[in-house]
């Protein structure tokens with residue numbers, strides 16, 4: 246067949262998401278989903294969506310969802326952008342705030358592996374700044390680059406390590422350039438930079454309903470920042486798709502984010518399981534990075550990360566392994582329910598024996 250693909254479509258190397266195997270039922274601890282169900286209020290909203298109304302396009306202005314997000318975050322609706330998952334919002338960020346063939350987007354060497362993919366897709370130079378030996382991030386090293394702006398995952402993925410709000414504030418205040426804070430895992434840390442968006446017009450915070458709100462299947466995320474940043478994102482969005490967030494999603498996410506008490510309780514359980522899992526892994530000889538997320542990043546001297554992944558998979562437990570420089574010894578393990586975490590530990594004990 247003649248090759249009808251554009252050069253871009255031929256050459257692009259896409260992001261690889263965690264596997265979703267169908268061969269058998271796994272204890273699935275590989276894609277950082279929340280082990281608890283969405284809030285009962287979200288379920289109610291789901292049931293109340295009028296099926297017949299789905300013949301109509303979704304509300305263009307997303308008023309109800311934006312107001313609910315604004316109320317939960319303590320900002321105004323004009324500070325809020327909603328999208329089809331935070332991955333989509335991040336894609337819009339790369340095209341809204343970074344110029345092709347400009348000074349580039351700066352981010353860590355070990356961070357969310359979608360960032361370099363977006364750079365390649367939009368022809369944005371990558372300015373890669375290594376994390377410290379202990380995988381902490383010295384933001385002053387980003388600041389020293391001549392990049393057009395910065396993308397910082399906080400907590401970081403796949404390390405799980407977090408940056409305190411006052412450290413982030415110092416960086417945002419001094420950077421003088423756009424800072425995208427990717428706070429996908431912030432519900433498990435509680436140091437969000439959202440309050441800083443009132444003071445700094447160069448800060449955009451991206452969040453998601455996938456992790457802290459147990460709604461990964463719906464695909465919804467939001468960003469908070471100065472209205473000028475939001476309208477830039479909207480112009481990019483409207484150049485792709487005016488209606489990325491469907492009616493069902495808008496209704497369910499508005500209800501979910503209004504039920505903060507439910508999620509505070511469930512996410513506290515995730516945090517306490519994270520601490521237990523970290524201790525149990527350490528007891529089994531693993532080195533575990535201090536996690537502020539809903540996953541832990543761990544390695545054991547003398548066993549390759551790939552082997553840990555494979556031995557667990559054989560025993561019906563899925564974790565994530567990245568065959569990449571600096572981190573190939575590690576596995577990233579999502580914090581599951583107490584029962585799922587026990588199943589992981591039992592599978593580890595079985596193979597370590």
Ligand code: PMP
Nearest residue numbers: 330331332357402429453455466
């Ligand atoms: N940022 C980070 C750091 C992530 O790990 C993820 C999940 N893969 C996302 C953003 C995207 O989340 P979603 O598109 O589900 O909102």
